[in-house]
Amino acid sequence: MKLKADRATLLKALGHIQSVAEKRNTIPILANVLIAVRDGRLAFTATDMEIAVVEDVAATTTRNGATTAPAATIYDIVRKLPDGAEVELDHPGGDAQLALRAGRFATSLLVLPVEDFPSMTAGQLPHRFHLPALTLRGLIDRTRFAISTEETRYYLNGIYLHAVESDGHRRLRAVATDGHRLARVEEDLPEGAGAMPGVIVPRKTVAELRKLLDEASGSVEVGLSDTRIQFTVGPITLTSKLIDGTFPEYDRVIPRDNDKVLRVGKKDFAEAVARVAAISSERSRPVKLALQKDLLTLSAASPDQGTAVEELDGDRVQYAAGPLEIGFQARYLNDITDQITEQVEFRFADGSAPTIVRDSADESALYVLMPMRV
Amino acid sequence: MRGFGEQLTGQSLCRACLATPVATVQCPVCHAPQILRHPELFSLAIAHVDCDAFFASVEKARRPDLADTPVIVGGGTRGVVTTACYIARLSGVRSAMPMFKARKLCPDAVVIRPDMAAYAAAARQIRAMMARLTPLMQPLSVDEAVLDLSGTQALHGMPPAAVLARFAREVEAQMGVTVSIGLAGNRLLAKLAAGRDKPRGFAVLGSEAAQVLACEPVGILPGVGPVQERRLGKLGLTRVGQLQALDDRQARAMLGDDGPSLVRRARGQDARLVDTGGLAKSISAENTFAADLTDHADLERQLWRLTERLASRLRDQGFSACGVVLKLKTARFATRTRTVRLPQPSVLPDTLFEAARRLLAREADGTAFRLIGIGAAGLAPLSAADAGDLADPDAGRRRARQGAIDGLRARFGATVIGRGRGL
Numbered sequence: 001m002k003l004k005a006d007r008a009t010l011l012k013a014l015g016h017i018q019s020v021a022e023k024r025n026t027i028p029i030l031a032n033v034l035i036a037v038r039d040g041r042l043a044f045t046a047t048d049m050e051i052a053v054v055e056d057v058a059a060t061t062t063r064n065g066a067t068t069a070p071a072a073t074i075y076d077i078v079r080k081l082p083d084g085a086e087v088e089l090d091h092p093g094g095d096a097q098l099a100l101r102a103g104r105f106a107t108s109l110l111v112l113p114v115e116d117f118p119s120m121t122a123g124q125l126p127h128r129f130h131l132p133a134l135t136l137r138g139l140i141d142r143t144r145f146a147i148s149t150e151e152t153r154y155y156l157n158g159i160y161l162h163a164v165e166s167d168g169h170r171r172l173r174a175v176a177t178d179g180h181r182l183a184r185v186e187e188d189l190p191e192g193a194g195a196m197p198g199v200i201v202p203r204k205t206v207a208e209l210r211k212l213l214d215e216a217s218g219s220v221e222v223g224l225s226d227t228r229i230q231f232t233v234g235p236i237t238l239t240s241k242l243i244d245g246t247f248p249e250y251d252r253v254i255p256r257d258n259d260k261v262l263r264v265g266k267k268d269f270a271e272a273v274a275r276v277a278a279i280s281s282e283r284s285r286p287v288k289l290a291l292q293k294d295l296l297t298l299s300a301a302s303p304d305q306g307t308a309v310e311e312l313d314g315d316r317v318q319y320a321a322g323p324l325e326i327g328f329q330a331r332y333l334n335d336i337t338d339q340i341t342e343q344v345e346f347r348f349a350d351g352s353a354p355t356i357v358r359d360s361a362d363e364s365a366l367y368v369l370m371p372m373r374v
Numbered sequence: 375m376r377g378f379g380e381q382l383t384g385q386s387l388c389r390a391c392l393a394t395p396v397a398t399v400q401c402p403v404c405h406a407p408q409i410l411r412h413p414e415l416f417s418l419a420i421a422h423v424d425c426d427a428f429f430a431s432v433e434k435a436r437r438p439d440l441a442d443t444p445v446i447v448g449g450g451t452r453g454v455v456t457t458a459c460y461i462a463r464l465s466g467v468r469s470a471m472p473m474f475k476a477r478k479l480c481p482d483a484v485v486i487r488p489d490m491a492a493y494a495a496a497a498r499q500i501r502a503m504m505a506r507l508t509p510l511m512q513p514l515s516v517d518e519a520v521l522d523l524s525g526t527q528a529l530h531g532m533p534p535a536a537v538l539a540r541f542a543r544e545v546e547a548q549m550g551v552t553v554s555i556g557l558a559g560n561r562l563l564a565k566l567a568a569g570r571d572k573p574r575g576f577a578v579l580g581s582e583a584a585q586v587l588a589c590e591p592v593g594i595l596p597g598v599g600p601v602q603e604r605r606l607g608k609l610g611l612t613r614v615g616q617l618q619a620l621d622d623r624q625a626r627a628m629l630g631d632d633g634p635s636l637v638r639r640a641r642g643q644d645a646r647l648v649d650t651g652g653l654a655k656s657i658s659a660e661n662t663f664a665a666d667l668t669d670h671a672d673l674e675r676q677l678w679r680l681t682e683r684l685a686s687r688l689r690d691q692g693f694s695a696c697g698v699v700l701k702l703k704t705a706r707f708a709t710r711t712r713t714v715r716l717p718q719p720s721v722l723p724d725t726l727f728e729a730a731r732r733l734l735a736r737e738a739d740g741t742a743f744r745l746i747g748i749g750a751a752g753l754a755p756l757s758a759a760d761a762g763d764l765a766d767p768d769a770g771r772r773r774a775r776q777g778a779i780d781g782l783r784a785r786f787g788a789t790v791i792g793r794g795r796g797l
Binding site: 368 | 630714715716717718728729732763764765766767768
């Protein structure tokens with residue numbers, strides 16, 4: 001295998017690859033990137049056996065062949081090469097070392113045999129559809145904060161992606177919950193997704209995909225089966241296993257009859273929460289919301305630091321229902337308001353029941369928040 | 375004291391007649407060659423007591439004619455050796471060995487089916503004798519316990535070492551069962567010491583422990599089973615001394631999050647207290663099998679029964695579990711405990727079981743286990759249990775179902791209704 005490519009191109013591709021490669025060396029070859037030139041085309045592959053990322057890289061190739069070498073080391077070297085450098089990778093085959101040359105810099109890297117590199121095949125992906133990168137980004141950003149990290153309910157450690165019928169429209173829905181909050185976002189169901197099974201996309205896959213979407217415009221091709229999902233973003237293909245579990249029937253926890261409505265500007269509200277919560281020394285930073293007609297009083301107390309109160313009055317809040325007191329974790333409120341553009345709409349039942357939060361201007365997202373005792 | 379080289383210095387005690395000090399190899403008072411000698415003999419106070427070939431010893435005690443005959447307790451449904459007496463062990467018979475193999479090795483052996491009720495009764499008597507030595511006594515299994523004798527010298531009029539030597543003599547005289555005792559400054563070392571001088575042993579590990587352990591294979595450390603031993607071997611760590619040399623950072627890098635705690639164990643450090651369970655700091659249920667279990671489904675069935683027992687103990691005492699701890703003891707007596715936190719406190723058997731079975735799935739790798747247990751990791755008030763959350767819409771239904779089962783059991787007895795998985 002022999003090729004030349006410019007530093008910036010390699011660096012970008014290795015950047016996508018190296019976070020997937022396993023850093024903890026339980027299986028040493030998982031720390032490696034597979035570098036392959038076939039029919040004159042260069043591709044990088046990294047996998048942790050749950051996720052595999054393959055990226056086609058622009059390069060001038062002079063000899064076919066493949067080898068594997070430590071992803072983090074190559075990334076680090078390429079990163080430290082001067083901007084504009086042309087990098088040559090040269091591997092004669094077998095267990096010979098991989099030569100990496102740039103200008104007057106040269107390094108020889110130990111390799112591991114290509115045959116030992118685990119291949120993660122996607123298998124048959126009977127469901128295929130396209131989504132604009134921007135739409136996919138929106139689905140992820142507005143749900144991923146609610147993904148659980150708990151071990152016992154492993155089926156909550158991802159985003160539940162599924163097709164539903166909602167108000168007579170076919171929708172693609174993304175849902176995540178950690179038990180304390182739930183985020184549900186929906187978009188029009190893309191063509192080809194009609195018969196897709198409900199799948200749980202793991203947290204790490206979501207994070208890797210989201211990174212790829214940062215630079216992407218245009219559309220992403222999604223392919224999936226009961227056990228695998230594959231995203232093709234430009235020259236990059238990310239294939240991932242799915243979480244084998246049953247996502248809870250979340251529809252039953254979404255309250256239907258919450259009729260006490262509060263509307264408040266996102267900026268006013270988020271800033272007041274941050275100021276009031278600053279007093280709290282507890283990890284959960286509880287903030288109490290006390291409501292009267294067109295008056296919202298936020299407060300927090302800390303046994304060793306004192307108390308803080310802020311009022312938002314009729315200029316900034318609309319509330320017409322009876323008095324109500326309810327408490328939430330400051331971080332949970334912030335995670336949701338971060339996703340809201342202008343005005344937040346709360347729908348309460350009472351001080352101890354799940355509360356609905358929405359963006360007044362956007363029907364596509366719905367959040368449910370469990371109150372805490374304050 | 376055997377095993378650590380005979381040095382005629384340090385504090386000494388005759389195990390047979392409790393004479394002290396003794397400067398010779400044989401006791402000048404009773405002439406028994408059972409002299410304990412250690413520089414810290416009279417200051418160490420944590421003891422691990424392990425009955426020797428317990429089931430076989432109980433059988434021999436009730437049938438004195440078998441005293442000099444090889445005895446194997448086992449057979450039953452699975453056809454493996456549960457316990458072999460030390461005479462049978464001379465022929466190579468071991469626990470967990472298939473019975474046909476044991477018979478081939480030791481054709482003269484008398485094979486007796488396990489009589490768990492008799493062993494449990496004997497164990498209760500021995501425990502009662504231990505409880506007279508100190509209130510800080512924690513049974514670890516049917517034939518094992520750990521005792522903290524700190525501050526009992528005034529009460530007994532003699533140091534812990536002498537109290538223990540007398541206790542061993544009494545158990546042997548009254549029950550016909552010999553015990554091996556490990557005396558040390560903490561639970562870990564006491565356990566290791568107890569295993570160094572079996573049967574009818576008495577071993578002491580003081581401040582020299584780290585040095586003594588250094589040359590031993592890593593497999594002697596509790597929690598290091600065959601799998602872990604192989605893993606360590608691949609990293610070039612075969613002796614305890616090599617683990618001792620690692621600092622926290624290296625340990626974590628090489629061995630993962632459990633590395634530093636393994637290194638502490640290798641150095642003989644252990645901060646666990648003797649836990650009598652009297653203050654309900656922990657609630658658990660465990661079971662030692664008549665024959666070792668390897669099969670995942672068998673282990674799960676046992677686990678389910680214990681989970682139901684744990685759940686009812688929690689409810690009875692007004693608690694719920696914040697997490698679940700799974701305890702396993704391998705056929706080679708290595709204890710593994712694995713803990714997981716629950717999303718919210720629970721007393722529902724289903725919830726506790728789901729958490730525990732996931733822990734079990736990672737351990738049931740073909741290893742033979744002799745004991746399984748489940749306990750609450752952290753207690754919360756019963757009122758805080760199983761409130762349900764956004765990811766658990768069925769909590770109310772499960773609570774109601776369990777309530778119905780409990781109601782039936784309260785009226786008609788525990789066996790009136792059960793889950794299929796318990797069969």
